[in-house]
Amino acid sequence: MSSSYGTKELWHLTHGMRRLVLAESARDAQRIQEVEEELPIARRQLDSINHQLYAHDLQLRRGRDVRVVPLPPGGGARTRQRESGPRTMGGSTSRRGWGTGDDYE
Structure with missing residues (x-):
C-alpha cells in the first residue's frame, strides 16, 4: 500500500485544511x-463588590481609630489606620535583632 499522494489529492487536503483554519480563526475572532x-x-x-x-470593612472596624479616605476612581477599598497593630514593649514595631539593636533591612 502506497503512502504517497498525487498532486490533486494534496491540493484537496491543503485546501480543506485552509478552510478549517479560516473557520476556526473566524470563530476565535468572534469569541x-x-x-x-x-x-x-x-x-x-x-467595582460593586469592592x-x-x-x-x-468599615462596619467591622466601627469603634476603632480609623480614618476613611474616598475611593479612587474605578473602585478599590482603602482605609488608613492611625496607631493600630501590635506593639512591643518599647512601642516600636520594627524588626530588631536579639538584643543587639541591629535592624534587618
Missing part, C-alpha cells in the same frame, strides 16, 4: 469580540 464586550460589565460588577467589601 474575542464577545469577551471584549463582556469585560466592562465584569469590571462594573467587580464597594460592598469596603462598606462591610
Whole structure:
C-alpha cells in the first residue's frame, strides 16, 4: 500500500485544511469580540463588590481609630489606620535583632 499522494489529492487536503483554519480563526475572532464586550460589565460588577467589601470593612472596624479616605476612581477599598497593630514593649514595631539593636533591612 502506497503512502504517497498525487498532486490533486494534496491540493484537496491543503485546501480543506485552509478552510478549517479560516473557520476556526473566524470563530476565535468572534469569541474575542464577545469577551471584549463582556469585560466592562465584569469590571462594573467587580467595582460593586469592592464597594460592598469596603462598606462591610468599615462596619467591622466601627469603634476603632480609623480614618476613611474616598475611593479612587474605578473602585478599590482603602482605609488608613492611625496607631493600630501590635506593639512591643518599647512601642516600636520594627524588626530588631536579639538584643543587639541591629535592624534587618
